[in-house]
Amino acid sequence: MKNFTLLFLLLMSLTHADEFDMFDEIDKTEDTKAFKEDKSFVNARLKLSYQYNEETESDKKLYLNLNKNEKNYQVDIRIIGDEGDSSFNLKELYYKGKISEKNLFEIGRVNIKEGVARGFNPTDYFKGTTSLTLSTDPKERKDNRLGSLLIQDTMFFDNMTLKAIYSPKISVDSDKILSDKEHYGLYLDETNYRDRGSLYLGYSGFKDISSSMILHLNEDDLNIGLNLSYISGAWIFYSESSMKDEQFHQSTLGINYTSENSIVTSLEYIYNRDGLNGSEWDSWFRDIKINPPLAREFGELRAKVAREESIMSRDTLFLLSRVSDIETNLDASLMVWLNPYDKSTLSQVGLEYALQDDIQTNIYLRNYLGSDDTEYGSFADSYQILIEGEYYF
Amino acid sequence: MRLITTILLTATTLFSQNITPLEIVNNSDKIRNPSDSFYQKSLITEFQNAKKVDSMLISIYSKKAIDGQFKTLVKILKPKKDREKLILREGNSMWMYDPNSKAIVQISPQQRLMGQSSTADVMSANFALDYELKLEGVESIKGGNKKMIECYKIAMTAMSSDVSYPTVEYWVAKENFYPIHAKFYSDNGELLKKSYYRKFQEILGAVRPTEVLIFDGVDTNKATKLSFSDFAEKEIPDFWFSKEYLSKFREE
Numbered sequence: 001m002k003n004f005t006l007l008f009l010l011l012m013s014l015t016h017a018d019e020f021d022m023f024d025e026i027d028k029t030e031d032t033k034a035f036k037e038d039k040s041f042v043n044a045r046l047k048l049s050y051q052y053n054e055e056t057e058s059d060k061k062l063y064l065n066l067n068k069n070e071k072n073y074q075v076d077i078r079i080i081g082d083e084g085d086s087s088f089n090l091k092e093l094y095y096k097g098k099i100s101e102k103n104l105f106e107i108g109r110v111n112i113k114e115g116v117a118r119g120f121n122p123t124d125y126f127k128g129t130t131s132l133t134l135s136t137d138p139k140e141r142k143d144n145r146l147g148s149l150l151i152q153d154t155m156f157f158d159n160m161t162l163k164a165i166y167s168p169k170i171s172v173d174s175d176k177i178l179s180d181k182e183h184y185g186l187y188l189d190e191t192n193y194r195d196r197g198s199l200y201l202g203y204s205g206f207k208d209i210s211s212s213m214i215l216h217l218n219e220d221d222l223n224i225g226l227n228l229s230y231i232s233g234a235w236i237f238y239s240e241s242s243m244k245d246e247q248f249h250q251s252t253l254g255i256n257y258t259s260e261n262s263i264v265t266s267l268e269y270i271y272n273r274d275g276l277n278g279s280e281w282d283s284w285f286r287d288i289k290i291n292p293p294l295a296r297e298f299g300e301l302r303a304k305v306a307r308e309e310s311i312m313s314r315d316t317l318f319l320l321s322r323v324s325d326i327e328t329n330l331d332a333s334l335m336v337w338l339n340p341y342d343k344s345t346l347s348q349v350g351l352e353y354a355l356q357d358d359i360q361t362n363i364y365l366r367n368y369l370g371s372d373d374t375e376y377g378s379f380a381d382s383y384q385i386l387i388e389g390e391y392y393f
Numbered sequence: 394m395r396l397i398t399t400i401l402l403t404a405t406t407l408f409s410q411n412i413t414p415l416e417i418v419n420n421s422d423k424i425r426n427p428s429d430s431f432y433q434k435s436l437i438t439e440f441q442n443a444k445k446v447d448s449m450l451i452s453i454y455s456k457k458a459i460d461g462q463f464k465t466l467v468k469i470l471k472p473k474k475d476r477e478k479l480i481l482r483e484g485n486s487m488w489m490y491d492p493n494s495k496a497i498v499q500i501s502p503q504q505r506l507m508g509q510s511s512t513a514d515v516m517s518a519n520f521a522l523d524y525e526l527k528l529e530g531v532e533s534i535k536g537g538n539k540k541m542i543e544c545y546k547i548a549m550t551a552m553s554s555d556v557s558y559p560t561v562e563y564w565v566a567k568e569n570f571y572p573i574h575a576k577f578y579s580d581n582g583e584l585l586k587k588s589y590y591r592k593f594q595e596i597l598g599a600v601r602p603t604e605v606l607i608f609d610g611v612d613t614n615k616a617t618k619l620s621f622s623d624f625a626e627k628e629i630p631d632f633w634f635s636k637e638y639l640s641k642f643r644e645e
Contacts, residue, residue, distance in 0.1 A: 019587070019589070019606075019608050019613050019616075020535060020539055022440070022443045022613070022614075022616060023537070023539060023606070025443030025444075026440055026443055026606065026616065026618060029438070029440075029443075029444075029445045034436050034438075034448060034450065035434060035436055035450065035620075035622050035623070037450065037470045037471070038470075038471060038473060038476075043473075043476060043477065045474075065493070067492070067493065069477065069492060069643070070643075071643050096641070096643075101630065102630075102632055104641055106641075111495050112495075113494070113495045113496055113497070113640075116498075116499060118498060139494065139496075142494040142495075142496050143493050143494040154637065154641065156631075156632035156635055156637070156638065158631070161632075161635055161637040161638075163637070202635075202636070202637050204483060204484070204486070204635070204636070207484060207485070208484065208485050208486065208555065210486055210499070210636070229486075229499050231485050231486050231487075231499065231501070231555065232554055232555065233501075233554035233555055234501050234503050235501075236499050236500075236501060238499065256499070256501070257501075258500075258501035258503045258504050260503070260579050260583075260585065262503065262504060262505035262511070264500075264501070264504055324505045325505065325507075325508070328439070328441060328446045328447060329446070329447055354447075354472070354474065357471065357472040357473060357474075358472070358473045358474070360474055390474070392472075392473035392474050392476075393473070
């Protein structure tokens with residue numbers, strides 16, 4: 001019996017030989033300083049980007065983001081340089097206070113975000129026309145946008161959160177003093193162009209389900225928003241809807257799946273009642289062929305929709321797939337927007353590589369596929385290459 | 394060989410019938426989780442062929458919920474590009490908050506955090522609540538200190554699909570219920586990763602592991618080390634574990 005036991009233990013140790021050989025080597029890398037935090041006065045990021053466009057002029061940009069999040073205040077400044085032109089943007093500046101332990105308030109310029117979807121958020125009511133950059137990447141759009149001047153109060157209960165927000169209309173005349181449209185400004189006429197208010201109720205008492213309801217009043221327009229998400233193992237199912245005039249106005253239905261090798265994929269169907277359906281798309285392109293100057297009007301409409309972070313088509317499919325560490329410090333992503341009427345697509349393949357802890361390099365290849373009379377095929381460029389370098393201070 | 398192993402396990406089981414697998418895993422859970430409400434820092438280091446290739450520093454706030462499972466809030470301290478991002482586990486739901494975009498997205502516990510570690514790996518958890526437990530016997534295995542340790546071998550089967558790993562083999566020291574070693578398997582029985590609990594130290598009233606080494610199930614040249622420090626008992630308000638609090642979070 002003793003011999004059998006020894007044989008068993010020997011075989012056990014042989015199976016583990018590889019790992020145990022590594023223990024000493026790993027222990028040699030012990031670095032007690034690694035536990036020390038990098039504390040700096042302000043979190044700063046400098047980004048340089050160069051976009052090569054197939055047909056139109058290439059685009060070079062410089063971004064400087066400065067962010068400070070303190071106990072009683074938060075400030076976020078975005079400086080964007082665009083080939084000789086530059087703008088200074090106060091994205092956020094607000095005071096954080098406490099009425100009681102579970103009742104917190106904020107007052108100032110705050111960037112309010114709501115919604116469970118990744119591609120398009122129908123219940124993100126405070127976005128306005130406040131995008132600082134136009135991008136097809138939802139991550140970029142959500143990041144580069146101005147907050148609204150508002151007051152927000154949040155109360156926490158067991159499994160429940162109640163929020164009340166009021167954002168006043170600021171007269172356009174006063175904004176002329178505060179903003180120079182070319183270079184700097186608060187752009188209050190864009191962020192606070194109407195009196196707006198929201199009541200938010202979040203509930204997490206049901207197992208695996210997260211839900212929230214929002215009543216949003218935009219002067220006379222009442223919107224009712226509903227966010228629901230359900231998790232089951234590696235699957236997440238979610239829906240985000242906004243109702244107006246007793247009808248669904250905008251909706252997103254989505255599925256998210258994380259595979260065993262950590263590929264995270266989201267697929268979303270997006271509905272926008274105000275968007276163009278198949279025949280309306282056809283009609284635009286037919287009219288432009290007959291009357292070419294209409295192309296300018298169409299382009300302006302497109303830019304306006306992009307600045308509003310909205311969706312041009314009545315129905316859209318969105319896919320986002322991401323895999324981390326395909327090689328050490330290298331992440332890859334695939335994003336696809338599909339117009340189901342004309343089958344045109346916008347796809348983007350991205351590689352993001354961390355050269356070191358504070359330097360990141362990214363490359364994105366974008367392809368617009370479809371004929372000239374389709375949503376994505378009608379863009380001037382059929383492909384773009386975006387190269388970015390980021391330094392974190 | 395299988396027959397010999399079975400005989401050995403069966404024989405040793407006869408001597409360990411006084412204790413249930415639930416008691417073993419409960420005792421081990423109490424060693425892994427310092428208290429009902431606590432704070433700690435964790436340094437996650439990724440290795441390739443024993444060479445350091447990447448690292449991340451996080452702070453972790455954990456509190457036991459009414460159901461006995463832990464709610465956890467993680468704040469990323471390093472690297473700079475991820476600084477101040479937050480990850481929240483509230484029941485089975487996990488959320489990630491990016492302070493730059495202020496966007497909150499729901500993520501799966503299986504999502505990779507860094508190297509071989511998933512987000513679930515850095516979240517405090519009571520195994521006893523998540524798994525059906527079966528005591529398979531007692532066997533001696535080589536632990537994280539490279540010494541042979543007599544252990545209870547527990548077969549753990551997830552009680553719901555929400556648990557990150559469907560099946561786990563878990564070795565707990567017979568003498569003191571220290572967690573020693575675990576193997577994590579996928580639905581189809583593929584070995585995903587294996588972990589060794591190491592560097593036991595006196596912390597908050599008991600001797601606990603301060604390091605977990607995780608090896609890839611297929612390629613053992615890929616390893617991730619979770620080192621823990623700065624343990625402290627801490628009163629944490631329940632609303633810190635609400636996703637609506639993420640945009641307001643300030644460490645105090």
